[in-house]
């Protein structure tokens with residue numbers, strides 16, 4: 001009886017929290033609901049959601065064809081299970097900015113399954129050096145297989161670990177002088193501290209481009225306030241939609257003034 005009451009209270013509290021989020025931000029509530037469903041699914045299935053995405057790609061995409069890998073992930077995530085890839089609509093903006101910047105040395109903060117790493121990797125010149133940082137070893141493992149299947153394993157180096165540990169090592173351990181392009185797409189509360197870390201480690205030069213995803217949903221208000229008001233960046237906002245959903249979201253481009 002006591003156990004039953006605890007479960008009931010837990011469920012009640014959960015529904016109240018969910019209702020609060022739904023009132024506050026429908027998109028975040030939808031993501032939470034879909035993530036909870038996916039994690040429950042994980043308990044009954046042999047593969048995690050990220051492994052299910054990989055499995056779908058291995059079965060349905062063309063080996064060695066990055067466009068086909070990107071399209072196949074989008075097909076899965078828009079029809080079967082939502083996932084936190086940048087997605088196709090914002091991906092087209094990302095493509096445009098990567099092409100304009102034509103970076104030689106670049107970093108991505110937050111690899112996840114490797115969707116944006118494949119997207120970016122396929123656009124790079126042959127001698128570009130691209131590092132993507134991922135703290136979760138299971139996600140890094142999926143991304144490794146994704147990049148290998150896409151034929152990009154030699155173009156993209158996955159650095160496993162937390163951004164705040166790896167960024168300070170970029171100069172000495174990875175022989176990076178300065179970065180031409182940084183795609184910021186990890187946990188949103190880390191956007192601002194990691195931007196400061198990039199500055200403090202002298203990894204930015206005049207013209208370095210920082211492109212940040214999800215600045216509306218889930219949102220990164222302290223990062224946005226910082227880059228827009230500190231006087232060190234020229235900023236542009238690219239209004240778009242949250243991946244695989246009809247909710248507003250945006251990318252913020254911040255170009256370092258040096």
Ligand SMILES: C[S@@+](CC[C@H](N)C(=O)[O-])C[C@H]1O[C@@H](n2cnc3c(N)ncnc32)[C@H](O)[C@@H]1O
Nearest residue numbers: 085086110112115116134135162163185186187
């Ligand atoms: C939104 S997903 C990245 C999506 C990916 N950029 C794409 O579009 O395909 C965020 C990822 O950042 C990782 N992450 C969060 N905080 C991190 C940190 N401090 N260092 C490295 N990775 C981090 C998470 O584990 C997660 O895989």
